[in-house]
Amino acid sequence: MHARCGTGILTDKSDVYSFGVLLAELLTGKMAISSECKEKSLALHFLCSLKEEYLLEILEERVKEEGDVKQLSKVAEVARSCLKLEGDQRPTMKQVLQELQDLTTTTTEHSLIAGGPGGDQSPPLNTVGRRAFGELKAR
Numbered sequence: 001m002h003a004r005c006g007t008g009i010l011t012d013k014s015d016v017y018s019f020g021v022l023l024a025e026l027l028t029g030k031m032a033i034s035s036e037c038k039e040k041s042l043a044l045h046f047l048c049s050l051k052e053e054y055l056l057e058i059l060e061e062r063v064k065e066e067g068d069v070k071q072l073s074k075v076a077e078v079a080r081s082c083l084k085l086e087g088d089q090r091p092t093m094k095q096v097l098q099e100l101q102d103l104t105t106t107t108t109e110h111s112l113i114a115g116g117p118g119g120d121q122s123p124p125l126n127t128v129g130r131r132a133f134g135e136l137k138a139r
Helices: 012-028 044-053 062-067 068-083 091-112 127-138
Strands: none
Touching: 012 062, 012 068, 012 091, 044 068, 062 068, 068 091
8 A cells, every 4th residue: 555545644654655666766767657567556566576586677777787786785675665565664764864875875985995086986876876865865
């Protein structure tokens, strides 16, 4: 059930759910309601795919090329936590922001240690993370 289907009331936790849908859209390149997905709902398709450990199969090709598996898995886990059906089980937006900031910081530190500034390392945060982080900061 979507975050507001039961009551029709929007809450902070329904915003978190919507942000999870946004992350799933960025990771997969699919729209929230998609005829491409067996389940029609991207959120349900995304969660089922993660449960079956099919993350790499559902990622948009460009996302796979630009990000590394560890980063993408962490962003997918953030999305999964946002998409929990029970609102009280979802993180707050502040917690989501912290997780994405931690991912940015960890990746940047790894890049500096491994290759230094301007090295051949991947960018500090893959395209999905950068887009999601920017969207979250804009809220």
